[in-house]
Structure formats: structure tokens, C-alpha cells
């Protein structure tokens with residue numbers, strides 16, 4: 001579903017991504033770990049089309065994001081660390097607005113179903129976003145991704161600032177999302193949640209992907225050891 005082939009990015013001749021190769025298949029949650037500045041967000045930004053690679057390719061369903069931007073943007077959704085929505089609108093109104101923006105028009109019943117699937121309690125659907133927690137905003141973000149029929153969701157630091165209950169709900173939701181044949185690609189510092197929610201983990205250091213592990217082959221303690229030895 002996603003492929004990075006020799007992905008390289010330089011800023012002012014300084015390499016920040018160096019020959020990154022990775023693949024994310026259907027039904028996978030790929031978690032990218034690494035210290036601040038390792039290159040995680042840059043990788044995501046290239047897939048999203050916010051940045052152009054200096055060389056190499058980023059492919060979504062086999063299509064190069066550089067040459068097929070419109071098509072690849074239709075297949076992906078992005079949930080930033082702080083989900084930016086309209087504070088004066090309700091969850092339902094935000095979902096309606098953003099789904100229309102991506103070319104979909106749904107009935108209120110259909111919009112409500114997306115919000116329910118994303119785990120947002122019905123009593124919150126018509127409340128203003130200003131009253132929502134970070135976890136609730138993320139659920140609206142996931143509902144928007146579902147309404148857009150995205151194959152892949154990119155996430156940056158999705159569990160930072162979430163309490164344990166919200167993290168557990170988020171993890172369950174990610175699993176449901178990929179169980180339907182989709183994928184998630186996330187940058188995170190949360191080693192324990194990465195092992196829990198991820199199917200595969202990549203560790204980046206100074207712009208290089210230095211380790212990759214399938215989570216069924218590693219527990220949180222082993223991953224933490226590997227991470228600490230790496231950075």
C-alpha cells in the first residue's frame with residue numbers, strides 16, 4: 001500500500017532523510033520511532049505531498065506521490081498531533097464540512113454512523129468542538145478519514161497527551177480500521193503503544209531507517225533495549 005524507495009531529502013544541502021526504504025502492506029499499522037529530528041515527520045510529509053523528495057520515490061498503491069498527487073491524496077488521510085477542526089462547529093458539522101470538501105455528500109444518518117464507528121459517544125456529536133478532548137478530536141479525524149474512504153491514515157504522535165483509557169480506545173480503533181484492509185503509518189515516541197498497536201516498527205536515526213521489526217517477534221522490553229542501543 002505504501003512504499004518508500006531510496007527516499008532522500010536534503011534541506012539546504014543537509015541530508016535529513018537518507019535512502020529510506022520501507023513497505024507498508026494492507027492491514028498493517030507501521031510505527032516509526034526515533035529521536036527528535038530523526039526524520040519521521042519529513043517521511044510523512046513527503047507521502048502527503050507537503051514536501052518534495054530530493055531523490056527516490058514515495059508510492060501510494062503503486063502511484064508516485066510526485067507525479068500522481070491528486071490520485072494519491074484521495075487515497076490517504078492525515079491526523080496531525082493536534083487535529084485542526086472548527087471549534088465553533090459540532091463534531092457532526094465538522095465531519096459534514098470536511099467530507100464535502102473531499103467530494104462526498106452524506107446524510108445525517110450516514111455521518112452519525114461514521115462518528116459512532118470512530119467511537120464518539122452520540123451525546124457528543126452535536127456539541128461544539130471547543131468542548132472536546134484531544135481523544136475526541138482524534139475520533140472526528142478518524143471519522144473524516146473513513147468518510148473520505150482513505151486507504152491509509154498517516155498520524156503524527158497520535159497518543160501524546162492521551163490518558164490510558166483514551167489510548168486504549170485509540171488502539172482498538174486503529175485495529176478496526178486496518179482490519180478492513182486499510183493501513184496506518186504513524187510517527188510516535190510511545191514505544192509501549194507501538195508494540196501494542198503496531199504490526200511493524202521502524203527505528204530511524206539521523207535520517208536512516210536503521211532497524212525494522214515485526215511486532216510479533218519482539219516485546220516492549222526488547223524494543224526499548226533496541227531503541228536505547230540505537231539512538
Ligand SMILES: Nc1ncnc2c1ncn2[C@@H]1O[C@H](COP(=O)(O)OP(=O)(O)OP(=O)(O)O)[C@@H](O)[C@H]1O
Pocket residue numbers: 011016034035036037038039040041042043187
Ligand atoms: N522545512 C525545513 N527546513 C529545514 N530543516 C528542516 C525542515 N523540516 C525539517 N527539518 C529538519 O529535518 C530534520 C528532521 O526533522 P523531522 O521533523 O522529520 O524529525 P522527526 O523525527 O519528526 O522529529 P520529532 O520527533 O521532533 O517530530 C530535523 O533536523 C529538522 O530540523
